[in-house]
Amino acid sequence: MLPRPLALALLAVLAVVPMLGVFPPFWVTLADNIGLAALIAMGLVLLTGVGGMTSFGQAAFVGFGGYTTAYLTTVAGWSPWLSLPASMLVTGLAALILGLLTVRLAGHYLPLGTLAWGISLYYLFGRIDLLGRHDGISGIPAPTVFGHSLIEPRAMYPVIWGMVALAALATVNLLNSRTGRAIRALRGHAEMARSFGVDKARTKLLVFVYAALLAGVSGWLYAHLQRAVNPTPFGIIPGMEYLFMAVIGGAGQVGGAILGATVVIVLKDILQRVTPAIFGADLQFEAVVFGAVILATLQFARNGLWPRLAELFLAPPSPWTPTAAEPLPTRPPAPDAGGPLLVLDDVTKRFGGLTAVNTVSFSVGRGEIVALIGPNGAGKSTTFDLITGVQTLTSGSVAFDGVPFVDATPNAVAARGIGRTFQHTKLVADMSVLENVAIGAHQRGTSNAVSSILRLDRAEEARLLWEAQRQIERTGLAQYAATQAGALALGQQRIAEIARALALDPRLLLLDEPAAGLRHFEKVALAELLRGLKAEGMTVLLVEHDMGFVMGLVDRIVVLDFGSKIAEGRPEDIRTDPAVIEAYLGGVE
Amino acid sequence: MDSTILLFLLQDGVTNGAVYALLGFALVLVFTVTRVIFIPQGEFVAFGGLTYAALRAGKIPSTVPLLMILAGVALLAGLWARRRTWSNAAAAKDVALTLAMPVLVWLITRALGSASRPAAVDVLLTIAIVAPMGPYLYRFAFEPLAEASVLTLFIAAVAVHLGMTAMGLAFFGAEGLRAPPLIDGGITVGPLLVTGQSIAVYVTVLVLIIALWLLFGYTLPGKALRATAINRAGANLVGISTAMAGRVAYGLAAIIGAISGILIVPTTTLYYDSGFLVGMKGFVAAIVGGLASYPLTGLAAIAIGTAEAFSAFHASAYKEVIVFALVMPVLLLRSLGAGQSHDEEE
Incomplete structure (x- = not known):
């Protein structure tokens, strides 16, 4: 069992290895590709694993990012670094427009919708003259740092994995915040979240755009790594593969995205090299094996590989109790209007x-x-x-x-x-009692996704969690504050719901x-x-x-x-x- | 655009739409009985068309060895499911039942060789080759997940689609195939030439619709399927095996897919991966019908076929872009009607 900080430090050391000259170039390219895919899969962790919205269309957002920088750096002559914000802007706008439609789709209509616009956009990329139709755009310049060109895959490696590390940090920060709790309530408990002031449609849209932005950054990196783009990698099959990475890795956690991307890309590479030797060159057997691996994962490890591995090798996070913080502002006493409430x-x-x-x-x-x-x-x-x-x-x-x-x-x-409880208790099972009760205080906070990602929300976050802790103590559940809500007995769940309603300051x-x-x-x-x-x-x-x-x-x-x-x-x-x-x-x- | 072109486009649209309607029905059937959004439906179309074309050309179709492989995998899945209640007799029965069909079609195809025979023989043989694939797929991919959520089943369906497409490439190669028309010539109605091929499509689709209607309305297996579609748990309680219902549904879906392929392959060159887009259009129709209504699905399929024919004429490069972009408004309308209950499924 490894303590989590130690595991993280080990990973950081491991990450430096491909930068050394002795590491074979072939494996560096593979590591680059894993990083590109991990970014997209991380978006899907948030979108699908946490938010409950299954998307087959993420590859299209990679396309928006890739084509934007391809066009700007070749035709308009922009610097690649300047086109990075432009790529994100274009991807973000596309996601905003598609998202406004998509997040309103109910149940299984949503993945079907992503399938439909995913196919539609793929054909569109291949039809636009400006984007070189089916041939795409080539001759994309490599980014330079202080006059040093990042033309080698080994030089791009720190850029790609630096982005992955930043994205992982941002995602973890976002999940452990006021907005993050609202996101984690989306899957299965959106109606509960609404009755504590969470704007369901806006939260869904936020997750959708965030996932698309990660895909867009991956597209920018892809364009400058390959120095050419064409529609093929932005089609619906790659879109499905990204989703599979998230599912195989474990769609609920950031670590699952990196693990899933690694497993899938390494597996595909081995299969692509090994199967022609056994079955002949024109046999795409890797896709068959790939499909079989997915089916096996769904049947034998439905939550993906990461939770299993984490259980084996990682020490569980230590339980933690919030410390006293300045109390949240309370509702101003209503002028006694007389009469009933x-x-x-x-x-x-x-x-x-x-x-x-x-x-x-x-x-x-x-x-x-x-x-x-x-x-x-x-x-x-x-x-x-x-x-x-x-x-x-x-x-x-x-x-x-x-x-x-x-x-x-x-x-x-x-x-x-007005604070309420539910006849059939609605607690987010994989969140602690403390976090569940903190959802009750949602509308008493103001921090947003950006401030959470940058950790500017810490003072308010401490106050929100302290309020939740106080309500838990008030209702006599203090010993369960760090317990996963799904592990509570029904009676305790009902009390936890009352604590959550009290956190609203009703x-x-x-x-x-x-x-x-x-x-x-x-x-x-x-x-x-x-x-x-x-x-x-x-x-x-x-x-x-x-x-x-x-x-x-x-x-x-x-x-x-x-x-x-x-x-x-x-x-x-x-x-x-x-x-x-x-x-x-x-x-x- | 003059009236001749208009009529020609309409005929083209209705012919294509009729096939989409069949596929839409198959998708509705599979979804209502097993809750699987069956993306691999299109593979049955491609395999059916390619098998028929190969048979017409006097060759042994590559689907015969493919069927063997699928039967083998399904058999292994069946035996694995028996591991806790193992009995040699039951296992032997599994082996015999699962392998009988592929061995039989293999023997028949070999015996026929390249001898000339009527088209009807090849049609029947094609159906016999493709139909068992449905139950085999269900056996190893979906039956073990029967209690999973719709989304899990959906992801499984996409995985099966990927695997089947790759198998298609492995067995058929990248070359496309085309078959001679089912009926040569045609008849002239006013300014319009109605081809024998179109007539064959209309007649087949009508006959199939009537057959399905009779099956669901008047036979016990058909009623068992309907009962499972309406209430799985309830059907199970009154003694309907939901696993059996699932296999029948997938068998029907495979038959419908094979027939659709046979209907398409004389007019369009089919490749190993052509099925996906054809199937997706059947899908769009099924979605318009809310994955529940057969008549709405049929109407929508005709509308999609017509929209496709017209957009192919006016903006052929953007045909697929337009057809699939049209799905979003339909999904939105459907979602408005669906209410909140959908969202709360874990």
């Missing part, structure tokens, strides 16, 4: 001919705990969705602090200070069946926590099935049945209400 007025929701919620009105007073109960299908969850902006109202209104919501979205609801806490699936002593602890919050002045609205849990805890109960309110009052009155008894137990004929 939350008012539902004739709220109605129809799905086609079905009226799920029918003219329901009730209110939640400041500092109250109110329960919304009712049999299955009563419309509790729909009412909850209407308050949280997940569903839109058919008619009626929801007012918070005297101000009605207009076209409420989960983002807007979060901004007003004025109203909405809990969706918080006691469902909890064991008795966990329910007792949960009730204790909620009483404590009430004592601190928190207002709570909860949807619940468990009558025993509700009876001893809440101030008032609202009962729904078949979408309509049938009763409202103190627990002891509800218990004896004939309409409620009939709804729950059936009437006496």
Whole structure:
């Protein structure tokens, strides 16, 4: 087991070897190619492995980067170093335009979309006269450093791997930040992230453009290494190969991208040299073996090789507790407008001919705990969705602090200070409890992707994590702060969700069946926590099935049945209400 | 553009579109039954066309040894899956069942040699050679991943596509092949000459559509496939083997692919890798149909064939650019209708 800093130092020493004269030139070229591919695969780690968007079209962005510098340095006579920002700009703009369309695609339509524009752009590159049609552009100059030309693959090696190191650093910095947590929530938990103020479409677009920029830089390097470009390496097959690198390496981690690129390129090279000797020259057997390796990886190591290797050779990262930092600014106390905090007025929701919620009105007073109960299908969850902006109202209104919501979205609801939990807990399984809870504080921070990459966000980051730590301690989960959320028991997950909602600094806490699936002593602890919050002045609205849990805890109960309110009052009155008894137990004929 | 050209382009478009429609159906079938976005569908087209052309020329098609190899790999995968519940009898049955078909077609092809025979014999033989490839592929590539996510299956499909294309190059070489028309001559309707080849395409596509409709509507295996498509777990509970349903779906997809190849190869020279673009256009049609609706897929396929014919006439260099760029708006519209549930799949 190697400690991680030592492993990194070993890698750095290893990286110098190809620069020595004794290293065979053939292997230097191979190392250069690995670096070029690793850059693209690293983009895919973020896009596909972390963000959940599968792209077969990354090779097209390599093309944008490569063609831009090819054109500018040959026809317009620019210096290669000057054309690097131009290559990134063109790639970034292309990614922005394609991304605006692509990130809106749902589910498996997204990879299909990347396949479609990937094919389309490949043919386009081969048809444009300016770009030399199928022959491409040749005679691209090598970059020079202080008059020294980087014409040899050995001279390009430090440039390429320097870029890889920079990209790896930037990617790791980005992932371990406020924006990074939002990105890591995208795959499978985008709706949860939205209710804590994460802008889903913008975050997706950011990841898309970031991945494309890495591909564009790789394209710039490729053009100056080969000193010629043509459409072939920017087609859909190379695009698929880059994705495979990320999958084989392990699509979730930066190390996986470098490992995957190394494995695939070395394997392809060996196969290309070995198979003609065995099978004859015109047999492209490497693609067959290549396909087989992918299938085997999917069947036997679905998370890729990196996690397996890391488990064997790397010491796990040491657990870490945030240190005290200046507390985040709290929500300014609202001028006491008087009246209840939350008012539902004739709220109605129809799905086609079905009226799920029918003219329901009730209110939640400041500092109250109110329960919304009712049999299955009563419309509790729909009412909850209407308050949280997940569903839109058919008619009626929801007012918070005297101000009605207009076209409420989960983002807007979060901004007003409503924190929520989910009936089916939504924690990002491969993030620690601390990081999960920090998502709750997302909208209390302002740092963006650029400041995170440059590590200018550290002061704010410390405050965000300290806030998360405080909420974890407040809810009694301190011993689990460093645990992966996926390893928590259901009861602990529900508490972690409450801690996350509290990190939003909410004025109203909405809990969706918080006691469902909890064991008795966990329910007792949960009730204790909620009483404590009430004592601190928190207002709570909860949807619940468990009558025993509700009876001893809440101030008032609202009962729904078949979408309509049938009763409202103190627990002891509800218990004896004939309409409620009939709804729950059936009437006496 | 005068009316003759217009009619000619329309005929061309509808003929191509009819083939895309068939491929679109196969893709919808495979996706609904096994959740695989089946990129290698185009390989069946290329292999079907090349096999038919080779047979017409009196040669033994290279797909015969390819079929042997696929059968071998499928057999190994089957035996590997049995490793925990090994029994010699079951293993022997696997060997016999998996290897029977390739050995049979090998014997028949050899016996026929270069003797002259009617085209129908070659059509049937082509289908017999290509059809088993579907179940074999499913056996080793997709059945072990049956419970994986759509994206994992998609990546597996792309890997299979890469491998199959390379096999195609290995066995067929880089040379293209073309076959004589299925029906010579043609009939003149007003200003338009309808070629015998087009008539053969229309009739085949219609017959296939009716056959599929009968299969799904009136036979037990067809209904079992539909049940699996609608609800895998439910179908499994009432005793439908989802693995068997998958093999049947891939068999049908391979048959449809082979027939499409036979229909195309008299008008277009096919190469080992021609299938991909043809298959992708069937794909575009299937996507318009939401990977679920057969009638919508058929209509979309005709529209794509026509759009392709017209863009080939006006801007032939940009034909592929235009056809594939048209996919994005369709996908966007589809996504708007799909709602949120898609995104939350892990």
